[in-house]
Amino acid sequence: MMDNNFDVIIIGSGPGGYVCAIRSAQLGLKTACVESRKTLGGTCLNVGCIPSKSLLNLSKTYQKAQKEFNNLGIEVSNIKLNLSKMMSNKNKLVLDFTKGVEYLFKKNKITHLKGRGSIQSTNTVAVVDDSGKKSNYKAKNIVISTGSIPASLPGIKIDEKIVVSSTGALSFNQVPKELIIVGGGYIGLEMGSVWKRLGSRVTVVEFLDSITPEMDKDISTEFLKILKKQGINFKLDSKVTAVSVIKDQAVVDFTNHKSQKRERIQCDKVLIAVGRKPNINSDILKIGIKLDSKNRVQVNKKFETSIKNIYAIGDVIKGPMLAHKAEDEGIAVAEIIAGQAGHVNYDVIPAVVYTSPEVATVGKTEDQLKEENIKYKVGKFPFLANSRAKVNNDYEGFVKIIVDEKTDKVLGVHMIGSHVGEMIAEMALAMEFGASSEDIARTCHAHPTHTEAIKEAALAVDKRPIHF
Ligand code: FAD
Ligand code: NAD
Numbered sequence: 001m002m003d004n005n006f007d008v009i010i011i012g013s014g015p016g017g018y019v020c021a022i023r024s025a026q027l028g029l030k031t032a033c034v035e036s037r038k039t040l041g042g043t044c045l046n047v048g049c050i051p052s053k054s055l056l057n058l059s060k061t062y063q064k065a066q067k068e069f070n071n072l073g074i075e076v077s078n079i080k081l082n083l084s085k086m087m088s089n090k091n092k093l094v095l096d097f098t099k100g101v102e103y104l105f106k107k108n109k110i111t112h113l114k115g116r117g118s119i120q121s122t123n124t125v126a127v128v129d130d131s132g133k134k135s136n137y138k139a140k141n142i143v144i145s146t147g148s149i150p151a152s153l154p155g156i157k158i159d160e161k162i163v164v165s166s167t168g169a170l171s172f173n174q175v176p177k178e179l180i181i182v183g184g185g186y187i188g189l190e191m192g193s194v195w196k197r198l199g200s201r202v203t204v205v206e207f208l209d210s211i212t213p214e215m216d217k218d219i220s221t222e223f224l225k226i227l228k229k230q231g232i233n234f235k236l237d238s239k240v241t242a243v244s245v246i247k248d249q250a251v252v253d254f255t256n257h258k259s260q261k262r263e264r265i266q267c268d269k270v271l272i273a274v275g276r277k278p279n280i281n282s283d284i285l286k287i288g289i290k291l292d293s294k295n296r297v298q299v300n301k302k303f304e305t306s307i308k309n310i311y312a313i314g315d316v317i318k319g320p321m322l323a324h325k326a327e328d329e330g331i332a333v334a335e336i337i338a339g340q341a342g343h344v345n346y347d348v349i350p351a352v353v354y355t356s357p358e359v360a361t362v363g364k365t366e367d368q369l370k371e372e373n374i375k376y377k378v379g380k381f382p383f384l385a386n387s388r389a390k391v392n393n394d395y396e397g398f399v400k401i402i403v404d405e406k407t408d409k410v411l412g413v414h415m416i417g418s419h420v421g422e423m424i425a426e427m428a429l430a431m432e433f434g435a436s437s438e439d440i441a442r443t444c445h446a447h448p449t450h451t452e453a454i455k456e457a458a459l460a461v462d463k464r465p466i467h468f
Pocket of ligand 2: 184187206212213239273320352353
């Protein structure tokens with residue numbers, strides 16, 4: 001018989017929950033993790049980071065074979081898309097990843113409670129399994145890591161067939177001829193890139209005057225220019241007023257709020273990608289856990305909710321909705337529960353958009369620094385002048401480093417270009433160590449690599465780049 005008493009029960013097995021479970025078990029805590037989905041790993045592994053990056057990789061390979069290989073002296077003919085095979089590849093990867101978490105749970109002796117968890121009291125979690133059977137478990141500590149769900153717009157119903165969220169857009173069984181995407185953020189641009197490469201005509205309708213509006217303006221301007229060149233259509237400053245489904249087609253109405261021009265596009269699929277909202281289960285409200293002004297679980301610096309032994313992490317609390325942020329919070333909470341000093345540095349959380357080229361950023365934007373009245377200097381270096389990027393014929397974009405005018409400390413790094421999603425780790429590490437642009441400029445970078453563009457951007461802060 002299973003002992004129903006635990007040191008910690010975690011509700012939700014996404015990157016926040018499963019990482020918290022592993023760290024808790026490592027620290028000797030008797031740990032259980034409840035998951036209502038059939039497989040472990042949450043949004044990220046099942047319908048988020050992993051399947052989207054798989055399709056980004058596969059669609060990029062297809063596009064290269066179709067458009068670039070012959071020019072490079074690699075003769076290929078009769079390139080054909082087999083979408084169902086591509087989807088099987090993606091599905092197999094997802095299964096491997098979720099099985100990987102199952103293995104890690106077994107290895108760390110974490111109890112996997114299958115079913116829907118709800119907090120009954122400050123120390124009791126009830127789990128209802130697929131057959132409807134309810135079991136109660138006792139826990140000294142409870143961690144809410146129930147993640148987030150797609151947001152929609154008033155009057156628009158996501159049916160996951162014609163009007164879809166990212167989940168539907170990861171599994172189309174045919175390439176849509178005409179795809180309308182509402183929202184020019186992470187999901188809109190990543191999924192838009194996938195389907196554009198596979199042959200869709202893609203139009204992104206964005207409410208604001210730029211895409212990825214929270215990023216540094218230099219980046220969003222360049223990003224828009226590059227994606228337009230790739231053939232994605234953009235309707236900025238535009239508000240969708242209605243989406244109607246007629247048989248197997250949709251009609252999207254939108255109005256440009258600057259010119260007042262109204263437009264209507266008929267399409268096969270509409271992807272609603274206007275953000276995600278915290279997944280708040282009603283049980284937590286019943287026991288008195290407080291939410292903040294944006295309907296997220298309110299937590300203090302130690303991730304404690306308004307009930308002391310109940311913690312919350314990941315997409316369900318404030319901060320960027322990113323897997324690595326959820327993971328780091330999972331580790332911090334496990335350490336706090338075990339009596340250690342868990343901590344997350346929110347000033348240094350990198351973010352990457354996995355389009356082609358990639359966009360990667362960490363730290364403050366110019367606009368944020370202006371708002372905070374902080375005087376800064378900027379160093380910029382284009383990949384056009386980077387030898388590796390030029391050799392690879394892949395030289396769109398630039399590296400931009402922002403430093404404090406007085407101390408030279410790096411405050412923000414914003415990059416667009418190939419491999420920047422990997423390169424951002426160097427900058428995050430530099431910022432964690434409080435590096436200056438001088439430190440980076442004097443660090444020897446291997447030649448020829450894309451990372452030399454970082455060193456050159458650091459040199460450019462004092463107007464002394466070598467190759468530009
Ligand atoms: P989630 O991953 O959402 O997990 C929560 C889990 O809790 C779910 O499995 C849910 O079933 C379970 N649950 C909820 N309520 C209950 C309950 N009552 N009982 C039991 N279980 C419950 N982030 C990145 O950093 N990089 C990326 O490349 C990236 N790509 C993305 C692509 C897409 C298409 C999407 C949608 C998101 C992407 N994200 C990415 C965001 C990332 O997926 C989330 O930030 C991350 O998954 C949040 O982790 P979490 O643990 O807080 O919640
Ligand atoms: P997002 O916040 O990235 O982008 C939403 C976009 O929709 C914004 O540009 C916003 O201005 C726009 N918008 C909002 N309301 C609108 C309206 N009424 N009409 C038109 N446009 C509107 O959200 P998302 O793309 O849905 O992704 C959700 C979250 O998932 C992201 O914020 C991110 O945290 C996470 N994610 C991360 C990655 C990654 O790390 N590579 C990839 C996918 C998703």
